[in-house]
């Protein structure tokens with residue numbers, strides 16, 4: 001089983017991650033990890049901090065000569081020079097943040113003590129861990145992509161586009177969006193909100209392809225793949241809803257419009273003409289692509305701050321303004337890919353197990369042979 005821990009604050013010296021349970025014999029390319037870290041920092045609408053910061057990982061353990069050796073993989077990401085000890089204290093909680101509930105829960109009077117760890121800066125570590133998990137998935141030809149499908153109500157139209165077509169469009173897009181026309185309108189909306197001291201949210205989609213059927217299980221609630229993925233995605237800061245396949249829209253449709261009929265061809269095996277289930281039935285992969293979407297709320301820190309109450313004086317105040325992004329939907333999508341990659345890698349290890357890549361591949365191939373009979 002794979003597990004990980006992260007430590008570190010937004011303006012602390014380092015972010016630290018430990019990934020435990022990785023099999024031996026996996027080639028790990030740290031440049032691929034750095035590339036994912038850059039993707040997390042990019043995206044139209046991020047704050048200028050992202051331009052000065054360029055995350056890179058340092059591997060401290062678990063890898064020798066670019067190969068995993070079975071022990072915990074410890075990694076480090078250096079933060080920029082700013083130090084949290086020198087940053088100002090504040091006592092007016094920002095609505096939409098952990099500030100108020102965190103201060104009450106941990107009995108703190110300086111809200112910076114809450115902000116520093118609640119910040120999404122921590123997701124840099126999750127992206128690094130996810131990128132290593134993704135390198136395991138690559139050995140089994142499992143790939144992930146995320147793309148922005150909605151910003152501030154402006155919808156991208158990517159109907160009928162293949163995984164490869166979406167991927168190539170996204171890689172050329174400032175907003176990770178597969179629809180250029182919609183992207184132009186989205187960028188205009190981000191600029192408008194920024195000028196008005198406001199922020200915008202949206203929706204990203206993650207597609208995972210190359211999955212064998214049978215990852216996850218119906219036999220117990222905590223083994224269901226939709227449970228694992230929804231939990232992981234909704235743990236990302238700002239995510240307020242997660243849906244699979246047709247998602248919320250199933251509620252207004254008839255059964256005959258929703259369920260994906262089953263076909264079989266020798267050599268090809270079982271297949272579907274539609275994927276309304278988003279690749280998951282009964283808590284398991286069904287062999288089709290997993291398609292999930294997540295709603296990202298507009299950033300809470302506003303240049304025109306909302307009303308609040310000072311937690312010390314109890315007098316009405318305005319929420320503190322700290323440098324902030326205007327839109328983080330593309331970055332949230334990259335984080336979504338990473339946490340989903342971790343969950344899928346974990347489920348692959350649960351199903352095919354072993355302690356080395358060779359052993360895991362042997363088990364995987366045995367299963368593929370069994371289900372192709």
Ligand SMILES: Cc1cc2nc3c(=O)[nH]c(=O)nc-3n(C[C@H](O)[C@H](O)[C@H](O)COP(=O)(O)O)c2cc1C
Pocket residue numbers: 047096097098118119120123236237238239297299300301323324325328331332335
């Ligand atoms: C990549 C990313 C960057 C973020 N940047 C900011 C930011 O600059 N300012 C801000 O107020 N919130 C930002 N957020 C959102 C907050 O971290 C989040 O709203 C807050 O921690 C409260 O958590 P919740 O929204 O999940 O309830 C960001 C979120 C993500 C995913």
